[in-house]
Amino acid sequence: MRITALAALITFVIDQLSKWAVVQVMDLKTVGQIDVLPPYLVFHMAWNRGANFGLLSGHGDLLRWGWVVLAVAISAGILIWVRREPMSWLGKLSAGLLIGGALGNAVDRIAYGAVADFLNMSCCGFSNPYSFNIADIMIFAGAFGLILFTGERKNRA
Template identity: 85%
Template structure:
């Protein structure tokens, strides 16, 4: 359980620090776009008021607070799950990534009214129109890790 809490805390802090550094420190909220290593890495400001890729973004404050509540409920459920089961270290880290990322995006919705997305990556003739953030990466990696590293034969240390 301690491993999960530590992974969640580290993920949350890295997510919030990266958002602060880029959105506030580099003033991306005003500049809009900063070419870092174009087209491979571009900081492109996007305020996500919906779900993944901005889905359901036109439903205002009801959806905003719904996403915050959902993040808290899922994070709480995952923490109870980790406590109840005996996950491997990788399973615990995966759970921490998911929880830290979910809470990082929830804080954005509380503070800004939307999730601050700024990473944009394109390659090999594919122009990616979407931006994402560290929390999004952590949520994806954590969910994938929970699939891989938990279960009947995989959750025992």
Template identity: 85%
Template sequence: MRITALTALITFVIDQLSKWAVVQFLDLKTVGQIDVLPPYLVFHMAWNQGANFGLLSGHGDLLRWGWVALAVVISAWVMRWVRREQFSILGQISAGLLVGGALGNAIDRIIYGAVADFLNMSCCGFQNPYSFNVADITIFAGAFGLILFTGETKNRT
């Protein structure tokens, strides 16, 4: 359980520091776009009020607070799950990645009214129109890790 909580805390801090550095310090909220290593890495400001890729955006405060509540409920459920089960270290880290990322995006919704997305990556003639953030990466990695590193392992005799 401590590994999960520590991973969640580190993930949350890295996510929030990266957003502060890019959105506030580099002033991406005003500049809009900064070419870092174009087209492979571009900081492109996008305020996501919906779910992944902006789905269900435009439904105002009800959806905003619904996403915050959902992130808190899922995070609490995952922490309870970790406490009940005997996860491997990779399972515990995966849970922490998911929880830290979910809470990082929830805080964005509380502070900014939307999730601050700024990473945009394209390659090989494909122009990616979407931006994402560190929390999105950790949520995906954590969910994938939970699928891979948790579950029943029964000895068959």
């Protein structure tokens, strides 16, 4: 459980510090875009009011608070799962990454009314129109890790 809590805390803090630095200190909310290493890495401000890639973004405040409640409920469910089921340290770490990322994006929805996405990466002639953030990366890595590192190990006979 300590691994999960520590991973969640570190993920949450890194996510929120990165958003504060880029959105507030670098003033990306006003500037709109900062070329860091174009086209491979560009800070491009995008306020995500919906789900992944802005899906369901036109449903206002009800959906905003629904996403916050869902993030907290999923995080609580994962914590209960970690406490009840024996997991490897990689499973516990993965759970922490997912929880920290989900709560980081939930805090954005409370503070800004939307998730602050700013990372944009393109390569090799492909121009990516979407932005994401550290929390999104950790949610994906955590979910993938939970798939890989949890569950019963079946003997192959």
